Amino acid sequence: MTDSSETVVRIDGVTKEYGTLRAVDDVTIPITDGEFITILGPSGAGKTTLLHMIAGFQKPTSGEIYIDGRPVSDEPPYERDIGLVFQSHALFPHMTVKENIAFPLKMRREHTDDIDRKVEDVLELVRLPVDYADKPVDELSGGQQQRVAFARAIVYEPTLLLLDEPLSSLDKKLREEMRAELTRIHEETELTIVHVTHNQTEALSMADRIAVINGGGLEQLDSAQDIYASPNTPFVADFIGNTTLLSGSVAGVDGDVATVSVADGTVRVPAATVDGLSDVVVAIRAEQVALDADCDNTYPATVEQVSFEGDRTQYHVFVPAFGETVRLIDQSADARVVHDRGDSVTVGWNVGDGFVYPDEDDE
Ligand code: ADP
Ligand code: MG
Numbered sequence: 569m570t571d572s573s574e575t576v577v578r579i580d581g582v583t584k585e586y587g588t589l590r591a592v593d594d595v596t597i598p599i600t601d602g603e604f605i606t607i608l609g610p611s612g613a614g615k616t617t618l619l620h621m622i623a624g625f626q627k628p629t630s631g632e633i634y635i636d637g638r639p640v641s642d643e644p645p646y647e648r649d650i651g652l653v654f655q656s657h658a659l660f661p662h663m664t665v666k667e668n669i670a671f672p673l674k675m676r677r678e679h680t681d682d683i684d685r686k687v688e689d690v691l692e693l694v695r696l697p698v699d700y701a702d703k704p705v706d707e708l709s710g711g712q713q714q715r716v717a718f719a720r721a722i723v724y725e726p727t728l729l730l731l732d733e734p735l736s737s738l739d740k741k742l743r744e745e746m747r748a749e750l751t752r753i754h755e756e757t758e759l760t761i762v763h764v765t766h767n768q769t770e771a772l773s774m775a776d777r778i779a780v781i782n783g784g785g786l787e788q789l790d791s792a793q794d795i796y797a798s799p800n801t802p803f804v805a806d807f808i809g810n811t812t813l814l815s816g817s818v819a820g821v822d823g824d825v826a827t828v829s830v831a832d833g834t835v836r837v838p839a840a841t842v843d844g845l846s847d848v849v850v851a852i853r854a855e856q857v858a859l860d861a862d863c864d865n866t867y868p869a870t871v872e873q874v875s876f877e878g879d880r881t882q883y884h885v886f887v888p889a890f891g892e893t894v895r896l897i898d899q900s901a902d903a904r905v906v907h908d909r910g911d912s913v914t915v916g917w918n919v920g921d922g923f924v925y926p927d928e929d930d931e
Contacts, residue, residue, distance in 0.1 A: 575601070576636060579621075581630070582595050582596070582621060583629050583631055595786045601760055602759070603760060603761075606763045608768060609807075610807065619764050622635075623645055635648060653732070658717075659713060663705065665696065665701050666702060687723065694716075710738055711738065718750075722753075728759075728761075729760070730763075734746075735747065780795065780804050780807065787803055802849045810897065811852065812851070814830045814849065814851075814892060815830065815848075816835065817848070828924075831891045833887070836919050842924060845926050845927075852923075854896050857895070857917050859896060859914075861916060866914055866916035869885035871908065883897075
């Protein structure tokens with residue numbers, strides 16, 4: 569057994585350039601044995617490129633990837649002992665479930681008896697009935713095919729499992745079911761999993777740690793809870809959660825509280841958060857904004873959009889003082905009392921509620 573805190577994969581200062589485009593920019597991520605890490609970022613952020621470099625389909629322009637301590641840049645994919653599941657699961661459609669799952673074992677020239685046993689075990693792990701073994705995969709539902717794809721990727725007990733948006737072709741209900749299944753399979757196998765997604769909910773609900781990437785660069789690497797509670801950058805605050813960003817300048821400090829001017833309005837923030845700064849971005853989450861309540865920061869606003877969702881109501885409200893739309897989620901006991909478009913309301917939040925960042929755009 570390996571020490572559970574051992575680094576099994578190290579992405580070390582890796583950059584990938586395509587001509588003048590820097591798809592991955594000096595990324596360092598140590599991945600611990602047995603952890604479920606999610607690489608989260610918008611489309612084009614460089615997620616697939618990073619995964620392809622781990623798998624060996626692409627070579628870093630600079631930097632190195634280590635697997636079990638050995639540099640792998642010159643190792644072909646088949647020597648890396650990695651399981652892969654992509655968005656389109658690329659099963660062999662005319663083969664049976666068993667033939668699909670047995671394929672990587674046959675490539676490794678394993679004994680027929682071992683193959684039979686391993687296929688049976690992995691079918692049980694992914695919760696497919698054993699009598700499905702002889703069905704052609706194209707007779708299975710989307711969710712069942714996804715289970716076969718997972719089974720085929722893990723049947724030979726790889727060092728590492730790479731998942732590139734594996735759930736994105738499934739419908740919402742199935743996606744949620746498979747999320748829970750992946751978490752269970754991870755717990756039962758203790759496999760090291762590197763999972764790529766652009767879906768923040770998927771990342772928050774499954775990962776031990778999340779690496780947020782944007783424009784090829786690593787913005788934050790932390791537990792899901794820490795990423796949500798303390799986003800490092802305005803990008804992370806905006807991408808994870810439902811957030812309004814307000815750009816302003818520090819106008820004054822009075823004791824513990826500083827005043828930030830945002831257009832024609834002011835926002836009170838903790839003085840410690842603006843120490844030494846002049847231009848700042850204040851990020852405020854939708855669930856931190858209260859409707860028609862008395863807060864440290866209170867503004868008249870007009871309802872622009874309403875979405876009643878049963879246990880909560882989401883609003884976009886226009887705040888003239890900022891000339892900006894603020895998002896809010898009303899989860900209060902009377903959230904069923906829904907305002908209409910065009911209604912005048914007040915919105916607000918308390919001094920400690922938002923996040924404050926240096927404004928990198930105005931040097
Ligand atoms: P993601 O998976 O996060 O959506 P990708 O890693 O696929 O992002 O792409 C990152 C950037 O690199 C994009 O701008 C994409 O167009 C570019 N890119 C990806 N693969 C290639 C390639 N083979 N040749 C040129 N540019 C590429
Ligand atoms: Mg991709």
